[in-house]
Amino acid sequence: MSDARGAPSGSGRTDTRTAVTEAEVEALVRGICFKTGPPRSLGVEVEWLVQEPDNPRLPVSPERLDAAYAALRTVPLNSALTVEPGGQLELSSPPAASLMECVGTVSADLDAVRAVLREHGLGLLGVGQDPWHPPRRFLRQPRYDAMEACLDRTGPAGRAMMCTSASVQVCLDAGTEEPGPLGHVRRWWLAHHLGAVLVAAFANSPAAGREPTGWRSTRQLTWMEIGAGRAGAPPLDTDPRGAWARHVLDAPVMCVRRDGGPWEVPEELTFREWTRSGGPRPPTPDDLSYHLTTLFPPVRPRGHLELRMIDAQPGDDGWIVPLAVTAALFDDPGAAETAYRTVKPLAERTLGLPAPHNPLWIDAARHGLADPELHEAAVTCFAAALAALPRLGATDEVVTAVAAYRDRHVVPGRCPADDLLDELNGKDPST
Secondary structure, eight states: OOOTTSOOOOOSOOOOSOOOOHHHHHHHHHHHSBOOSSOOOEEEEEEEEEEOTTOTTSOOOHHHHHHHHHHHTTSOOSSEEEEOTTSOEEEEOOOBSSHHHHHHHHHHHHHHHHHHHHHTTOEEEOOSBOSSOOOOOOOOOHHHHHHHHHHGGGOTHHHHHHHHBOEEEEEEOOOBSSSSTTBHHHHHHHHHHHHHHHHHHTOOBOEETTEEOSOSBHHHHHHHHHOHHHHOOOOOOSOHHHHHHHHHHHSBOOOBOOSSSOOBOOSSOBHHHHHHHOOSSOOOHHHHHHHHHTOOOSEEESBSEEEEEEEOOSSTTTTHHHHHHHHHHHHSHHHHHHHHHHHGGGGGGGTTOOTTSSHHHHHHHHHGGGSHHHHHHHHHHHHHHHHHGGGGTOOHHHHHHHHHHIIIIITTTOOHHHHHHHHHTTOOTTO
């Protein structure tokens, strides 16, 4: 689960430096998780299921995945290529100075990846949750062994998340210290409310086990079922740094890494308690860095903001639309102000509860744009994004793709999940 802005995930290495105290953890988190300044860069992380192009209902054997990934590792790419626990493919862009730079880099890398996969008889499928296959581990590493053991305690959702889900994650600068549309406090608040609109507009995971689940975004349901401590946001207040630092300290520790042998998976041990008790061994700064990679809120601050709520999209270039819309609504001051005013009335539906465990996010995942208020908000936000995209340097091709998505899905109150449900029911989704 790499970072689309270039920061590495945690490794198996443990740090033998002096243990960190509770106060030091809070100071470190405050210092590293919100790096402010004018928004100048953008990143995206795209995840895909790897499939048999002619029959995606057939599982791909681990041997074929191994061979394909071995070939891909020899291909020079500008994006980081990683593999998820279930064999999903992930490309994480480097920080880009503009929307079109980001689109161009990832598009070129995807072309190279698809060419290699075709040689192995494989292709990429853009869907938020595998509608056909049960979870199956492809990677056997201490990190994922520990993650599976930890998440199994809350039910089957953890394995589904690890092995059958895929997303489009947009990474944005945290924003300025000053108030206003580009201020980090406003952007943090906006991400947690506009995020529900993005869930609804791009929901694309309505089935599991070959049957409809009753949710437009089953992937989002899976994240909710993992639990608030692991996959929830902190309460929103006017001090995002303090709220996130408290959340990090009070979140459960997934594992205590060892240099040899299996990693320990403690029960009901928060990082705050770990700093106070010092057991099973004292936590170090490297343990804190690793702990941060095991928290999966819908908006994760990693110096920048990582928006994690968008399902993987259908089509070769479907990922470009949520990237473009999200960039426009955050980085163009006029569009950001429109988005803020549009979603502000929706805040009442959260009942003050953190995302995604509140009624607004639940309705977005269950109903998509069939929800009247989310539909109205999406129409307004897409209009603002379309007006802003030329100011961000978007090409006519990108603007046309966003407009086509608006006309096909947003205006009639549909999302890609509705198209997939039509296919599962034997209907023509184009009619």
